[in-house]
Amino acid sequence: MEKIVNDILREEVYYEKLQNGLDVYFMPKRGFTKKYAILATNYGSNDLEFVPIGEDKKIRVNEGIAHFLEHKMFEQPDGGDAFEKFSKLGVSANAFTNFTMTAYLFSATENFYESLEHLIDYVQTPYFTDENVEKEKGIIAQEIKMYNDDPDWNVYFNCLKAMYVNYPARIDIAGTVDSIYKITKEELYKCYNTFYNPGNMALFVVGDLDVEKVIDVTKKANNYDVDKLSKNIERFYPEEPANVKEKEVIEKFPISIPMFNIGFKDNNVGIKGKELLRKEIVTDILVGMLFKKGSKLYEDLYMQGLINENFGAGFSSQVDYAFSVIAGDSKEPKKVKEIILEYIEKAKKEGLSKEEFERTKKKKIGSFIKCFDSINFIGNSFISYTFKEINILDYLDIIKDVTFEEIEERLKEHFKEEYCVISIVEPK
Template sequence: MNKVHYETLNETVYTEILENGLQVVLIPKNKYSKTYGIFTTNFGSIDNQFVPINDDKEIKIPDGIAHFLEHKLFEGEEHDAFEDFAKFGASANAFTSFTRTSYLFSATDHIKENTESLLDFVQDPHFTPEGTEKEKGIIAQEIRMYEDNPGWQLFYGLLRNLYPDHPLSVDIAGTVDSIQEISPELLQICYDTFYHPSNMNLLMIGNFVPDEMMDIIKRNQAGKTFLPVKPIKRTLPPIPVQDIIPYKETEMDVQRPKVMLGVKGLETEVTGNQAEKYKICGSLLLEMLFGRSSTHFIELYDSGLIDDSFGYSFNLDRSFNFMAIESDTEEPRSLEEKLKRILLDWETDDNLTEEKFVLLKKSMIGEQLQAFNSLEYIANHYSALLFSGAELFEVVGLIEETSLEDIRKFAEGYLKAQSMSTYVILQKGAKRQ
């Protein structure tokens, strides 16, 4: 095993790539009673066009299949994975994002048994026509539920504006129509291609001895066979700025109109620690312009253009990144114009001062250090960053080395009028012409 000790954070990380290609990361935290394991594949909802591992021709799969596959893996041939974890006192869960799917458990004892359960149920798929049809009804109900959620619709409305004709604009669960096209055969193709150990990582964090844990994992994997390793060829549509839809609105049963303004990042090749630095710059820029201590927030709030629902985020993942700013408001058009003007006039903005930058940077470092007290936070973020080559425990150092000049350079390349779009949800009966 490779061992790296982060002196400042007092964290030690053990890593090894097994013979089958599985990347294993062990982070012992012996002062904790809980252990958390997360098994992740580099396969998410946007990966709907690829060359299967046992073929040479590209296929396009139905939207929502990554999420569908996540649901199906919990159903074994003779038992349910949740029952296995419950038997050993563990809680289990899973989630699918745009770019990955993760399966996880947390427990205070029977760590060996729970680790083996995690590996075994993910690596023992069972797809039947009957089970697949049953799952379609369950997921269709889930999709319909989110169709009535204004916040969900606001977010995906913005993504449809920023990324039209791109899988990013489709709900991670797919659509009611798209999941009807899913078959056991398609599930197996996706599983064989993306659930190969070489496209996955396993991270364990908590109360265990690293050598003993690695032995458990190695023995488990040695007893299984997999298809020969083959590089995965994925295809994603281009995301040119010309495709952006500047504005769209819809109507729903809401108490007040909702506005979300987005800025599409056109630099999509940033990876590793460079991507984390990019994210730090985007997040700090938003905090300087719109944080609770900024003059813009105070002005917007005092004028009634925004309320306590106001929020913002910088979102970055494999092959895409964007800013999103949202709020409920009685004056959608006025708020949109104000937000755009603030973003486009960044160069002369009084909030971008060295003094304020230093304070916000210290605050970001403090929040990051506090987050390191959570096993769940470390596990989820560390496993996600592994696919891009970034190191979670190096993020604090990246924040420290970031300068105000870095923020200004980022703003200069990012904040362009042609990269912006707005999605608005109006109250029913209030749609403008």
């Protein structure tokens, strides 16, 4: 067992790779009544083309299948539901699928070890039949229709569709009604057997618990046949050009004020580990300096009546794709975009404020340290960063080393008009 210590945070993480390939992490939090566990697979909605385990030819599966698979994992061979058992144990459980990851989690104040055993057990017990797959299609179709009626969801995904020409981040995580109705139990088993492979998964546990018992319960609950496990998964993603697909997308919804997402596509991709974490930190600081409430740009837009309090910005980053999005409400969203682009060009010519850089950096450090009071944040962040080959405990060392010059260089590299799109949802 390996022990990773961060003296600044005064936190430690225990790590062990099980014989079957599962990465197990445990962070003790003495005095915390709540405990948290998250079991995740490095598999999300972007993984549409791959070579299944035991085969030698690439296949393409239906869009939305990772999310569909997550839904189906709760149905058990005995007719029970995994959520029901969690409920009887008095714990709160959930699951989610995003572009790159599927995760199953629970938080508990009691019955933790029994709940951990149950979590591992049901995630390694798939049960798909023609009947239960058909039944699920109707449920997920309703969910998709609900999202299709949500202006927030549409303004965001239209922004991604405008930025990306080929990359599957432009595809809705849940797929379409047409695509999910083509999913079969055989296709689900192929995806499950390939990606729900412990060598492609990680477990993170956090709380006031005994490390030896956490590892022991995890080992006993794992029942995979080690000899049948594939160590490497061949995945294929379409080549993505640097250019955006379209500069503007407008859709009409029954709303009172237009909503917008302004996206900047990032072409500095294909990196992982500490290099990727540094890029994320640098860009987060830059985005904060430019767009946070209280910034000059925000105040100018607000005083002109072009935005309201529903204004914000963020940077989203994975190994193979990344983008920044500025979102808000405005009666003149195109004017907002125009002013933002002018402001960015002015900042490139005249330079950013070094004092603002130091303030923003200091605030980011404080926010990060405070987040370690949340076991949900610790679990979710640690496991998602693990799949990017990042140790989140490296965050403070890297952010302290970030220079003002890096921020100015990143401004010139990332915020370019040619890679900028706008998605607008306006009143019917």
